[in-house]
Amino acid sequence: MEEKNFEQNNMQENKQGKLKINVVDDKKGAGRKDRKAGDIVFYIVDYAFFIVFTLACLFPFYYLFINTISAPEFVGRGEINFIPRGFTLENYIALTSVSDLGRSVVVTIARTILGTALMVAASSFVGYLVTKEEMWHRKFWYRFLVITMYFNAGLIPWYLNMLMLGLTDSFAAYIIPGIVAPYNIILVKTYIESIPGELQESAFIDGASYMTVFRKIIWPLSKPILATIAIFGAVGNWNSFQDSLILMPNAVELHTLQHKLYVYLNQSTNLASVMNTGGTSSSVLNFAVNGKIVKYTISMVSIIPILCVYPFLQNYFEEGIMLGAVKG
Amino acid sequence: MAQQPIENEKEKMAPVFAADRILAFLGFFFLFIPGMNPARICEKISNKLSLFTSAVSYSSIVADMKQLFRYGNLNQGSFALLYAGAIVLALGIVVIGAGACISLGNQPMKRISIFVSLPGSVLSLIGLVLIFISHGQISADPNVGPMLPAGVILYTALAVVILVLNLILMVTVPKADSSVSMHMETKYQLFLMFLPFGMLAFVFSYLPLWGWRYSFFDYRSGGELSADNFVGFYWFKYLFENSATRRDIVTVLRNTLAMSGLGLLTSWVPLAFAVFLAEIHNKTFKRFVQTFTTIPNFISWVLVYTVALAIFSTEGFINTFAQARGWIDASTATNYLMGDSHTWLKMLAWGIWKGTGWSAIIYIAGISGIDQQLYEAATVDGAGRFQRMLHVTLPGLMPTYMVMLLLAVAGALSNGLDQYLVFSNASNLEHMQVLDLFVYKLGVEKGSIPLSTVIGMTKSIVSVVLFFVANSISKFVRGESIV
Known part of the structure; x- marks a missing residue:
């Protein structure tokens, strides 16, 4: 004192x-x-x-x-x-008449929710498993995951692999490959290691199983880091367009919002062509005249969700990026 | 003491269990390899189809047969039978796999595993018989090019061996003592929990490496890889011997290295950003700056391009603003996104706009970790603001900066595809085409799969080497590796 x-x-x-x-x-x-x-x-x-x-x-x-x-x-x-x-x-009301846009919004929302949920669940569980020294060849398996961050076979082999697995032109191609995310696993692992080990030990002494410890202790305590990777994942899913561009050549109905936007941006013709101008309501006509407004409005639709959630979640990012800086 | 003989027996049988597990793993692995697909009983079935895909979707099996069904004498029933066979076989393999997993447990569990693997291998054999029958049905029709794939033989051998192994085990492994409860060692339990995720990582990160073999074949989309079109290092030589390709490669490498070089030269920008932001003591203002400068990092390059259009295109902000003031008239409006002037610098500027705020976070956090007493001591010694930055803040941030720099060096060949894809157009392609974009255009748009695989493969290998060099440098200089 x-x-x-x-x-x-x-x-x-x-x-x-x-x-x-x-x-x-x-x-x-x-x-x-x-x-x-x-x-x-x-x-x-x-x-x-x-x-x-x-x-x-x-x-x-x-x-x-x-x-x-x-x-x-x-x-x-x-x-x-x-x-x-x-x-x-x-402008926003008229967007509803842009063909296929609604469907790509639904696809994008679905992949964002599903992909993020599965990725977070898997990352938290795997992140927990790789902290367990007792696991059979733990070091090897952990490196097996981490190494994948530093090499990739290349765009074409990746595409051929997806083709081989039958994941082209299918919604599953958005979800399954993203389930195991090494970087996020490292974040979770580092975070779990910072939780005092006594908490787990006392639970094990009381006879709890690994799953119980995971559900009752690890999951609740690691919520901050799970929130962080959830945001990373959601933003990544929302913004992704490479997989849609390359893997969905025939399934136009599965194109994501960003892909649609990319296509519209590249259309040299007036965007009136993509509108269902069956009716001659003045709003649709006005709207069609100004191709650039269509582009702007679609962009706003895909930016607004990010702008809305972003400022509230900023604290989490800093935590996450700092943890990532710690050696894996 | 009563346990002793059982323990001995277990030891003796360990190699048999191990063999069973390896075979089970192989069977499971070949599920995803199209070359090993036993369900490809005719040439009309795509050679890109794995057994797994065949068992999951019927439409993928008959994708190329709509014509034949319509006109011909081809019996759809045979393919339904084939599909059923594929499903039963795949199911059998999964059951065998489950048995192999259970066999990692103690004596009672091993006993159970035998009675899981046995029906599994029988199921697989039934599936193979179904496939064989449907092969018999279509073998009369030359239109579909009937064939008996290597996968059938392979899987038959696998299933028979597994069946025999488990029969041996059934005889030799004694019935478990009912007083011993089922149990598995912790290390195996944890491993089995990890296994599904390990497999996912394998399938999506390691299996693509199998695609590298395309670089040694004269492959055209839809064709086959066989001894006939094996060309060895032809495509590697082609890269250098064909003058048009060589010119392309030189341009592409120039662009790639220029963009990466400029990125490395400006890698201090986020650092400076953080250092100067730290000098501002108004917390609200700091927060405001940090919040809004990181936003561009979270929007995709497509959206960045919309932003670019909104500001720099003919009908964008700059042109309309200048027109409204009468500085220029409509005819002289310039689209700053077209044309090839200062392309590299423009791309660099967009990169900085998008990334600086985000990259600075790590340095901002680093600054808050520097001991305040160092600053006080420096002040006492008469150091001014800039001297404190130079002698306290910068040394504190150097380790982080070095790691970032080394990682950037390791990634020098990967500029990313998105940015260059969205910003490129006919007029600026000459300075815009980086490796990633070149590979995309060559492989996806022109369908030249072997050549683009060669380039991608070389790039991957060089990147990995660069990474290890960077890692060794880091180890040597800082005594700490990056990974």
Whole structure:
């Protein structure tokens, strides 16, 4: 107790000492004003840099957004640059008439939920198993998993393999290959190792099985890291388009949202062609005139879910990336 | 004492159980290898079909036979029989596998495993008989090109041997003492729990390596790999001897190394970002910056391209803004995404825009881990702001930076496909085509499978070597390996 107090006192003294030194420093005549000025300049430059960088990261999304909620006639004349005008949700409503878009949204949501859930379940379980020294050749099996992060056979062999397994043009191709995710397993393993071992030991002494310990102790305690990998997984699934592009040549109904967007972006023709313009409602016509609004609106639809969940989950990312930095 | 003979017996039979397990594993493994598919009883069945796929989907078996069914004398029933045979065989193999797993347990469990493996091998044999019958039915029809695949012989041999082994075991392994309860050693229990995931990793990460064999054959899509079209190192030589390909490769390597080189040269940007952000003491502002600069990392390259369109295309922000001010008129509007000026720098800029905030997190966390007393001591010694950065913060972050740099070196040949795929167009391809994009275009779009496999394979091997070099450097310099 006393020692601690002493330390605290000491620290306070240190602080005071530092202050004094600063004062002394500042009093050293001519240096004082320069230094103050230098500090101010530094802060101005520093703040300005970060404000500009942050705006550069934010503005494009804002720009896309205001263009999608403004009246098409203003957007068509390029008048929407900073402030939305003529608020309307017509663009979003008209999106429902873009053929196949609804289905790709459903496919993307389904793969995001299913793929993430299975990946998290598998990673937590495998991450737990590889912490168990007793496992038969544990070291070998753990390396067997980890090594896969550092090599891959290449795009074409990967494709041929999927073809061989019959996973082309099938929804399973989105889910099954992603179940075992080595990086996430490392994260979970590292996290579980940081949980005091006594908790498990006492449970084993009480006769609990490995599964019980996993369900009752490990699973609840490792929720933060599971949340982290769930976010990684969900974002990855939501954004993925390579597998859709390469593995689904014939199953157009299974294309993901990003793939659809990629196709639309590359369409040189007016996007009116993808609309079911059977009716001549003015909103659909207006919408069709402005191909770029369609692109913007579809983009917003696929960005908004990420923007919505993102800020709340940011704390988890930092934790996750730090754990990943620890040696596997 | 009564246990003694049983224990002895168990020891004696251990090699037989081990052989049984290895065979069971082989049987399971060949389930996924198309070359070993016993259900491919005619040439009309795709040679890319594994037994597993054949047993899962009937439509994959008869995919190429719709014509024959429509016009001909081909009996659909034979293929239904084939399908049933494939299912029974696959089921039998799975049962054998389950038996092999159970045999890792103690005496009573071993006994049970025998009575699982036995019916499993019988089931497999029944499946093989069904396949054989359907082969007999279609063998009269030359249109489908009937054949007896190697897989039938292989699986028959496997099933018979497993059957015999288990019959021997049934006779020699005595009945278990009913007082001994079933039990399996912990190490095997844990291993069996791990096994399904290990298999998934194997199937999706190791099995693709099997595809490397395509680089030694003159393969065309839909064709076969056989001794006839084995060409040895032809494609490797072709890469260098064909002048058009050689020119392509040189361009592609130039682009790849240029992009990676620029990435390495700017790898200090996230570090600087973190260091200068640490100088800001307003917590809310810091949080704000961190939150919003990491967002670009979480959107796909397709969306980055939309963003690029929205800002830089002819009808994007910059052009419309300048037009509205009368700085330019509509006819001089430039699409900054077309054209081939400063392509590398533009791609680098997008990479920095997308990645800096995210990469900086690790350094920000690193800075918060540096002992505050070091800063205080430095201040006492009269170090200014920049001196503190240089002599306290940077040395503290160096180990992390070195790891990141080495990993970047190891990944120098992998620029990723997405970014270059979405940003490339006819006008800038010359500077945009990196290895990953080149392989994609060659293999997927042009269907030149052997050549693209050769390139991908070389790339993978070089990358692995680079990684190990980087790892050794790390071991040598820091006394710590990356992995």
